[in-house]
Each structure stands twice: as structure tokens, then as C-alpha cells.
Amino acid sequence: MRIRAQVAMVMNLDKCIGCHTCSVTCKQTWTNREGTEYVWFNNVETKPGIGYPKHYEDQDRWKGGWKLDAKGRLVLRSGGRVKRLSRIFANPDLPSIDDYYEPATFDKDILVNAPAGRTDTPVKRPYSALTGEPMAVTWGANWEDSLGGASGREDPNLARMAAKVTFEFEKTFMFHLPRICEHCLNPACVSACPSGAMYKREEDGIVLVDQDRCRGWRMCVSACPYKKVYVNHATGKAEKCTFCFPRIEAGQPTVCSETCVGRLRYLGILWYDEDAVLAAASVPDDELLDAQRAVFLDPFDEAVQQAARDAGHPEEWIGAAQASPVWKLISEYRIALPLHPEYRTLPMVWYVPPLSPVLDAAGAAGRDDTDADDIFHTIRDLRIPVEYLAELFTAGDAEAAGGVLMKLAAMRSYMRARTLDGTVAQELLDGIDMTGEQVEAMYRLLAIAKYDERYVIPAAHARDAAVLEAQAAAHGDCPVGDPDGAGPFFPADSLRVRS
Amino acid sequence: MTTVLWVVLPYACLAVFLAGHVWRWRRDQFGWTTHTSQLLENQLLRLGSPLFHLGAFGVIGGHALGLLIPASLTRRLGVSEHAYHLVSVSAGSVTGVMLVAGLALLIARRFVNGRIRRVTTTMDKVLYAFLTAMVVLGMTATVGRNMLGGGYDYRETIAVWFRGIFWFQPHTELMTGAPLVYQLHALGGFLFLAIWPFTRLVHVWSAPLAYLWRPYVVYRARRGPAPAPRPAPAAVRDADRGRRSELIALVPPGRDEGPYS
Numbered sequence: 001m002r003i004r005a006q007v008a009m010v011m012n013l014d015k016c017i018g019c020h021t022c023s024v025t026c027k028q029t030w031t032n033r034e035g036t037e038y039v040w041f042n043n044v045e046t047k048p049g050i051g052y053p054k055h056y057e058d059q060d061r062w063k064g065g066w067k068l069d070a071k072g073r074l075v076l077r078s079g080g081r082v083k084r085l086s087r088i089f090a091n092p093d094l095p096s097i098d099d100y101y102e103p104a105t106f107d108k109d110i111l112v113n114a115p116a117g118r119t120d121t122p123v124k125r126p127y128s129a130l131t132g133e134p135m136a137v138t139w140g141a142n143w144e145d146s147l148g149g150a151s152g153r154e155d156p157n158l159a160r161m162a163a164k165v166t167f168e169f170e171k172t173f174m175f176h177l178p179r180i181c182e183h184c185l186n187p188a189c190v191s192a193c194p195s196g197a198m199y200k201r202e203e204d205g206i207v208l209v210d211q212d213r214c215r216g217w218r219m220c221v222s223a224c225p226y227k228k229v230y231v232n233h234a235t236g237k238a239e240k241c242t243f244c245f246p247r248i249e250a251g252q253p254t255v256c257s258e259t260c261v262g263r264l265r266y267l268g269i270l271w272y273d274e275d276a277v278l279a280a281a282s283v284p285d286d287e288l289l290d291a292q293r294a295v296f297l298d299p300f301d302e303a304v305q306q307a308a309r310d311a312g313h314p315e316e317w318i319g320a321a322q323a324s325p326v327w328k329l330i331s332e333y334r335i336a337l338p339l340h341p342e343y344r345t346l347p348m349v350w351y352v353p354p355l356s357p358v359l360d361a362a363g364a365a366g367r368d369d370t371d372a373d374d375i376f377h378t379i380r381d382l383r384i385p386v387e388y389l390a391e392l393f394t395a396g397d398a399e400a401a402g403g404v405l406m407k408l409a410a411m412r413s414y415m416r417a418r419t420l421d422g423t424v425a426q427e428l429l430d431g432i433d434m435t436g437e438q439v440e441a442m443y444r445l446l447a448i449a450k451y452d453e454r455y456v457i458p459a460a461h462a463r464d465a466a467v468l469e470a471q472a473a474a475h476g477d478c479p480v481g482d483p484d485g486a487g488p489f490f491p492a493d494s495l496r497v498r499s
Numbered sequence: 500m501t502t503v504l505w506v507v508l509p510y511a512c513l514a515v516f517l518a519g520h521v522w523r524w525r526r527d528q529f530g531w532t533t534h535t536s537q538l539l540e541n542q543l544l545r546l547g548s549p550l551f552h553l554g555a556f557g558v559i560g561g562h563a564l565g566l567l568i569p570a571s572l573t574r575r576l577g578v579s580e581h582a583y584h585l586v587s588v589s590a591g592s593v594t595g596v597m598l599v600a601g602l603a604l605l606i607a608r609r610f611v612n613g614r615i616r617r618v619t620t621t622m623d624k625v626l627y628a629f630l631t632a633m634v635v636l637g638m639t640a641t642v643g644r645n646m647l648g649g650g651y652d653y654r655e656t657i658a659v660w661f662r663g664i665f666w667f668q669p670h671t672e673l674m675t676g677a678p679l680v681y682q683l684h685a686l687g688g689f690l691f692l693a694i695w696p697f698t699r700l701v702h703v704w705s706a707p708l709a710y711l712w713r714p715y716v717v718y719r720a721r722r723g724p725a726p727a728p729r730p731a732p733a734a735v736r737d738a739d740r741g742r743r744s745e746l747i748a749l750v751p752p753g754r755d756e757g758p759y760s
Contacts, residue, residue: 215705460721
């Protein structure tokens with residue numbers, strides 16, 4: 001067993017209102033540069049929808065991720081090493097910029113500089129950020145927002161479901177899906193990088209591109225089934241979500257998490273066994289979900305803790321893994337699910353599927369959306385939303401997806417009875433095989449979602465910090481420990497009383 | 500003049516080639532890339548790039564064969580002059596045509612496509628101009644002289660001079676007698692080597708052959724120490740609150756609205 005730590009994320013989709021604050025703050029932080037105009041490390045999609053870039057989930061077309069070959073061995077969908085190098089002069093699976101969108105800018109100057117006395121109102125025009133020519137804006141990273149700009153009918157996930165349900169489904173519901181890089185345990189992008197510039201960090205599992213070693217072979221872009229590695233067309237190098245590693249190292253949440261208005265993101269660490277990854281990625285489709293859950297090691301298991309200590313992980317991390325909200329949501333409550341486990345990359349951003357579409361469906365069907373029994377029946381009867389969620393999160397296993405929704409519905413009814421009537425609905429607990437304490441803790445984590453419980457991020461190894469402090473002290477410019485008691489976060493004048 | 504052209508210039512170009520690469524490798528890892536533009540244009544590249552690259556491999560192989568292997572060696576191996584000529588001209592023209600077609604497509608997309616035109620740097624233009632000149636001269640020599648014309652046995656003159664450069668015994672007299680088109684092609688070749696390290700051609704040396712046997716998933720330890728832990732925003736906020744209540748206590752009686760109101 002080789003134990004490793006992974007910084008992972010869970011998003012509670014029921015709370016996502018699709019405000020795009022995460023996308024905007026991420027863009028301001030990381031991709032507001034020439035060459036990355038079209039790049040969104042974080043984007044929010046409306047489902048059903050074709051997504052960004054268009055149809056990225058259609059792996060028959062883009063050949064992203066892994067698959068099992070005829071002999072049951074795990075292979076990259078785009079082919080082996082020799083085949084990849086043979087296609088290095090022109091990558092047949094690479095999306096073009098038009099599959100993302102043509103980025104535009106506006107000549108805002110005209111609004112201020114237009115001559116006075118004219119009867120017409122000056123209007124700023126869109127110009128292509130690629131050619132500088134005037135252009136018509138016809139697509140964007142969130143063009144389908146709230147099903148506004150496009151038809152969800154082309155959604156690749158719907159294509160796998162029976163065609164007859166599509167129309168009904170569109171009328172039934174929609175929800176938002178925020179996406180970042182999955183920082184996979186079995187990353188296809190890293191595996192496809194010819195120059196070895198992409199790597200998974202040993203300390204925290206964050207997947208990064210070494211900008212000095214990337215040679216621009218752009219195989220990572222096509223190999224990633226989530227299309228979360230991008231070509232910077234100004235520098236000719238690949239770029240991707242960094243999981244805000246400078247913040248994570250300092251014990252702070254990522255920018256997208258920090259600024260999330262709905263407080264729906266959870267960050268924490270997980271222990272996993274590196275030697276178990278390949279086997280978990282190679283199981284048949286119907287075992288994928290359980291296999292991916294089984295890669296994580298129980299942080300309360302003494303043997304796991306000892307293994308972590310032996311591997312040199314600090315005590316703080318062992319405690320943080322036990323307090324990790326991500327571990328709770330994935331492994332204890334088992335309500336978080338991976339996005340497209342069938343890509344076999346073992347993604348590390350998991351999702352609590354949304355119950356609200358089912359509640360809407362229950363209401364529309366004339367059922368009582370506060371009655372657990374009615375919701376359970378809705379989940380069983382209205383196969384369409386559940387099957388769709390199953391396509392997204394459980395490799396098509398509607399039973400598993402439905403089970404998670406049952407838990408969420410039971411928690412809702414249990415807390416309702418608890419709060420309104422003061423009763424304990426034991427039959428609900430029996431139905432989902434959880435204790436009252438667990439359900440209340442789950443409720444607290446999901447609904448109250450306190451900052452300190454959502455983000456449990458141990459700072460990078462303390463001995464590293466000590467080294468850095470020693471370095472800074474040696475250079476005499478250390479901003480920490482100012483004798484005035486005003487550290488870097490407290491400039492002295494910011495505390496002055498304004499009268 | 501003869502010495503300058505056939506001794507000084509080749510050595511100067513080789514020196515720039517070597518020193519330039521060392522300098523670029525040490526100073527500009529970030530700029531060391533193919534500078535792919537497939538994202539912006541794929542229609543012409545899909546055909547042009549493989550043609551150009553495969554053609555270039557053939558052409559480079561042909562040059563190595565013709566320049567580095569002495570005629571005496573092939574004769575000793577029993578390859579007749581006629582057979583050698585047949586192979587070199589036919590293979591040379593096939594790869595040459597591939598190279599020309601590929602280059603034409605790649606240059607065309609730089610002109611035709613506005614997106615590509617905008618990301619084309621001055622160095623790219625210099626490189627394309629050089630490549631075009633070299634290919635035109637080379638094809639003139641191969642097709643014009645060796646295929647259609649009377650033929651010229653460069654293996655007894657140019658190749659010997661070329662090898663002599665590396666033994667530090669350049670026989671300039673061998674070049675002065677060569678046809679003009681060969682002279683220009685040889686000079687251009689050395690100048691081309693001189694600009695090589697300053698163009699995107701450096702990606703040639705990064706041909707990712709190691710990919711064939713390295714493990715798929717690369718793990719790497721963080722380089723250097725992590726930054727010192729910073730207080731979480733909540734801690735900052737709470738600490739701020741503590742300071743604030745201290746400050747509130749300092750506010751004179753009668754002003755109870757607090758410091759930030």
C-alpha cells in the first residue's frame with residue numbers, strides 16, 4: 001500500500017443558483033490574460049445542455065478519458081503511445097476554438113468619446129479577440145444559461161437515454177453544474193502528455209502543468225474527457241485549473257469555493273492507496289462507483305493513520321482527514337457521486353446530486369413534495385430525472401442515483417418532523433439505513449454549512465513553513481511578526497478609529 | 500572571399516547554432532514550444548502539418564545520406580552509381596514534393612486565416628521565408644539539375660567539403676567549382692542553422708521519444724518550501740472583531756455607535 005493525500009472537493013448541486021460568481025472570480029484570478037480569453041478554469045453549465053466546450057461529454061467524438069479494450073485492459077480512448085506520437089503533427093481529436101467560442105471584446109471608448117450633439121446613441125460593438133475584426137457574438141461559455149440560448153435536446157447524456165423521454169424531460173427540470181478540473185487520481189491528461197510536463201503533486205494530488213517543460217504538443221487537451229486543459233494560444237502552452245494551490249498550501253479555500261454565494265462547495269483531504277488506483281479504474285462499468293469509493297482509505301482506521309505517519313505525513317493532516325467534509329459526504333453519508341465515473345479517470349471533484357428537480361416533478365405530478373413517501377414514489381416512478389442524473393454521476397446506475405436522492409428526501413422529511421412536530425421519524429431512518437445523529441450531522445453540513453466545516457484544509461507541511469520563515473528572517477524582510485503587532489493582514493492604519 | 504564564404508561563414512553559423520541553443524535552453528524554457536496554432540485553424544493544418552513534417556524527415560534523412568556517407572563507402576558496398584542516383588532522385592523528389600506541398604499549405608494558412616495571421620510573429624515570417632528559399636533552391640538542384648539536367652555529382656565535391664568542416668579541414672576549392680544553385684543552397688543551409696535556435700524550430704530537440712517508455716501517471720514532489728500558513732479569512736475576521744471591541748472600549752462615553760459606523 002502506498003498511501004497518498006488528495007485535496008478533493010464536493011459540490012452540493014441543490015444549492016447552486018447558477019450565479020457564475022465562481023466563474024467570474026476564477027477568471028479574474030487566473031485567466032484574464034491574452035491567450036486565455038476563451039479559457040474558463042471554472043464554468044457553470046445548465047443541464048440538460050451540451051456544455052462548454054460543445055458536446056464535450058461525447059467521447060465517441062472527442063476520445064477523452066480511458067476505456068477497457070477487448071481484453072479488459074485499461075487504455076486511453078485516443079489510443080496508445082505509438083498512435084499518439086504518430087498523430088503529433090495534427091491531433092485529430094483536438095477541439096477548435098469554435099467548439100469553445102470566439103472570445104469578443106468591446107470598443108467601450110466610443111461610449112465616452114462619441115462626439116456630442118449627435119441624435120443617435122453611441123453603441124459599443126463586439127470585436128473578435130482573435131482577429132480584431134468586428135464580429136457577431138453567437139456562442140459563449142454559458143450560452144445555454146438556464147436553458148435560455150440553446151436546446152438541451154442535443155445533450156450527449158440524453159442521447160444515451162431513450163429518445164422518447166427527451167421532450168418530457170426538457171419540460172420537467174433543469175439544474176446547474178459548476179465544473180472545474182477534476183484533479184483525477186488516474187488523470188488521462190497526464191498520461192497523454194508526451195513531454196512529461198504534466199504531473200500530479202505527491203503532497204496533495206493537485207494536477208499541474210509545468211510551464212517550463214510543456215512543449216505544446218496539445219495531447220492533454222484532447223485526452224481530458226472533461227476538457228479542462230486548455231491551450232494558451234499566446235504562449236503555445238497548456239494551462240489548467242491549479243486548484244488555487246498557493247491558497248491551498250496556505251490553508252485557504254480555492255477562490256471559487258471562497259466566493260461561492262450558495263456555500264455549496266466543500267474542501268477536504270482524502271487518503272487513498274496509489275496502488276489501488278489502476279485496479280479501480282479497470283473494473284466493469286456497473287462496479288465503477290463502488291470501486292472508486294473503495295480507493296479511499298478510512299481516516300479513522302488505526303492502520304491507515306500509522307501508514308500515513310510512516311509515509312511522513314504530519315499529524316495535522318491525519319486529524320484534517322478525519323474532519324474532512326469530503327470524506328463524510330463521499331464515504332460516510334455516501335451522498336456525493338463522481339462526475340462521469342465511466343471516464344475511468346477517478347475524478348476528485350464529486351457532487352451531491354440535486355433533489356430539487358425531483359421535488360419539482362413531484363409537485364407537477366400533483367404529489368406532496370414535503371411527504372417523504374410521495375417523494376420516494378416520485379423517485380421510483382418518474383424515471384426520467386433519476387436516469388439522467390445516473391448518466392451524469394453513476395455510469396447509468398439509476399438505483400445508486402435514486403438511493404442518494406432517497407437519503408436527501410428522507411433527511412428533509414426527518415428534519416421537518418423534528419423541527420415542526422418534535423418527533424423522530426424512525427421509519428425514515430430505517431429506510432435509508434442511517435442513525436438520527438448521522439442525519440442531523442449531515443443536515444448541519446449540507447444546510448447550515450459553516451465555513452470551518454465546509455473547508456478543512458491543513459496548511460502545507462509545517463517544516464516547510466519553518467524553512468521559509470528562516471529564509472525570510474535571514475533576509476530581514478519578513479513581514480510576519482511585526483513588533484507593532486500588526487501582521488501582514490492588519491496594516492496598522494486599518495485599525496484606526498474613524499470618527 | 501572564398502575563405503569567408505566556405506570557411507568563416509560555416510564556422511560562424513555553427514557557433515551561433517550551438518551557443519544559441521545553450522543560451523535559449525538556459526534562458527527561455529518558457530518559450531521553448533511548438534507554438535501550436537491548431538486550436539485556431541485545423542482545416543489546412545490537418546493536411547499541411549503531417550505533409551510538411553514527414554517530408555522534412557525524408558529530406559533530412561536524404562541530406563544525411565548524401566552528405567555524410569562517402570561515395571567510396573557506397574561503391575565498396577556494391578551500390579552502382581546508377582542505382583544510387585535513381586534512389587536519391589526518386590526519394591528526394593517524393594519527400595521534396597511532400598515538403599513543398601506541406602510548406603505551401605502552412606504558409607497559406609498564415610495568410611488566409613485572420614486568426615493565424617495575428618499570432619504570426621516576425622521570427623515566424625523570417626523562418627518561413629528561409630524555409631521557402633531553401634526548399635526552392637534544393638528542389639531546383641534536385642529536379643532541375645539531377646532529374647532533368649545533366650546531373651551534378653555533389654558527393655565528390657560538396658559532401659567532401661561538408662565533412663571536412665567537421666574534421667577542421669575544409670577544402671574550399673571543392674566549393675568554388677560547384678554550380679551556383681548548390682553554392683547558394685549550401686550557404687543558405689548554414690545561415691538556416693544560425694537562425695534555428697531563435698525560432699520555434701527548437702521544438703525539434705524536444706521530440707518526445709521518452710514518452711514511449713515512461714509510466715503514464717507522473718508524480719512529482721513540490722519544489723522548494725511551501726509558503727507560511729496564512730490565517731483563514733474567518734480567523735482574520737474574528738481577530739478583527741476582537742481588536743474592534745478593544746477599540747470600542749476606548750471610544751469616549753456618549754459615542755456608542757462603534758468605530759465603523
